Amino acid sequence: MDGRIKAFLTPKDLAAALGVSESSLKRWADDGAIRVSRTAGGHRRIALADAVQFARESGLQIEHPAALGLEEVLPVRGGSDAQAPSTAEALYAAFLRDDWRVARGLVVSAYVSGESVATVCDGVVREALSRAGELWEQGSDGIVVEHRAVDTCLQALSFIRSLIPAAPATAPVALGAGFTTDPFMLPSLFAAVVLAEAGFRDVNLGPTMPTAALLSAVDRYAPALVWRTVSVATDAEALRRDLLAVLERMPAHGRIVLGGRGVPQGILHLPDRVHHLGSMSELAGFARGVLAVRAVDEPPPAGDPVPS
Numbered sequence: 338m339d340g341r342i343k344a345f346l347t348p349k350d351l352a353a354a355l356g357v358s359e360s361s362l363k364r365w366a367d368d369g370a371i372r373v374s375r376t377a378g379g380h381r382r383i384a385l386a387d388a389v390q391f392a393r394e395s396g397l398q399i400e401h402p403a404a405l406g407l408e409e410v411l412p413v414r415g416g417s418d419a420q421a422p423s424t425a426e427a428l429y430a431a432f433l434r435d436d437w438r439v440a441r442g443l444v445v446s447a448y449v450s451g452e453s454v455a456t457v458c459d460g461v462v463r464e465a466l467s468r469a470g471e472l473w474e475q476g477s478d479g480i481v482v483e484h485r486a487v488d489t490c491l492q493a494l495s496f497i498r499s500l501i502p503a504a505p506a507t508a509p510v511a512l513g514a515g516f517t518t519d520p521f522m523l524p525s526l527f528a529a530v531v532l533a534e535a536g537f538r539d540v541n542l543g544p545t546m547p548t549a550a551l552l553s554a555v556d557r558y559a560p561a562l563v564w565r566t567v568s569v570a571t572d573a574e575a576l577r578r579d580l581l582a583v584l585e586r587m588p589a590h591g592r593i594v595l596g597g598r599g600v601p602q603g604i605l606h607l608p609d610r611v612h613h614l615g616s617m618s619e620l621a622g623f624a625r626g627v628l629a630v631r632a633v634d635e636p637p638p639a640g641d642p643v644p645s
């Protein structure tokens with residue numbers, strides 16, 4: 338991101354970042370609590386993504402982000418001051434100043450300190466963007482702030498995505514895009530990162546995706562789940578035709594999730610296997626359900642003993 342973030346850490350770096358002793362850190366690594374690789378010379382190295390996952394799972398705070406090269410990503414520490422502004426207020430204020438380092442850091446910090454991707458998107462990011470969305474009526478400068486805020490959120494979510502361990506090649510694919518006429522970039526990226534965190538291999542096709550191109554992608558990736566985001570006013574019949582075309586091309590049991598502020602009211606009666614969800618948290622819950630059902634239905638890998 339700025340050339341100083343360390344892709345691989347020594348146990349000393351991570352111990353310093355977490356404020357624990359190097360010997361504890363090495364012990365956790367040797368016990369398998371932290372994934373480590375070894376250099377040619379036999380020294381332990383920890384990928385930044387694995388270090389962050391360890392911090393999230395263990396509940397340990399990253400006390401000294403500079404030890405990871407993350408000082409600009411994590412500039413704001415949580416405080417106990419009741420008068421302190423909420424994270425969403427601080428994010429909105431950073432948008433207004435175009436202090437994108439602090440803004441990006443606030444979003445990434447929320448994830449690193451243990452919030453799920455869905456909670457970050459539905460909470461702090463959505464709230465701050467809603468406020469930024471009121472500025473466009475005040476004129477061109479409001480539009481500038483709004484566009485910079487979107488770019489900063491794209492950066493933050495892309496960075497969070499890079500911290501999520503890659504799903505195995507056998508994991509099901511989730512792919513999706515904004516509706517044909519929908520220029521909004523964040524909703525589709527949010528869905529991708531939420532589904533990556535849930536354990537899918539995510540394929541984000543971005544905004545304004547025509548039906549024909551989405552169908553080609555369905556043929557190419559055979560997704561178990563397709564998301565369609567609709568953030569602008571959309572004709573219910575056009576949307577229904579799009580969903581039916583996608584459904585027809587999907588593998589049996591494949592599902593479509595639909596969401597966004599532009600989903601027309603008149604689309605209440607959706608075809609089977611198409612689900613209208615209201616938030617990223619609902620999407621995360623739905624995704625976990627799909628994966629759980631697949632895990633039960635899937636035959637054990639070849640060579641495994643069949644349980645009696």
Ligand code: B12
Nearest residue numbers: 459467470521522523524566569595596597614616617620
């Ligand atoms: C950035 C922005 C833009 C940018 C987008 C840049 C880009 N390329 O991405 C641009 C400049 C394109 C834009 C344009 C317009 N915008 Co605008 N925009 C916004 C803003 C500030 C943020 C949008 C965003 O990305 N939000 C983040 C998303 C993810 O949040 P969300 O939409 O609330 O989605 C949540 C849920 O709906 C759900 N969800 C969303 N999608 C999906 C999908 C699935 C599968 C699931 C499960 C869930 C789900 O989860 C999300 C997170 O909780 C919003 C303010 C706001 N409140 O959001 C206004 C806002 C959406 N815009 C608005 C308006 C009026 C417009 C324009 C008409 C302005 C104009 N006069 O030109 C145009 C319309 C464009 C068009 N072609 O139709 C209004 C809409 C009002 C309304 N009645 O709905 C808003 C609310 C601002 C406001 N308060 O007035 N906008």
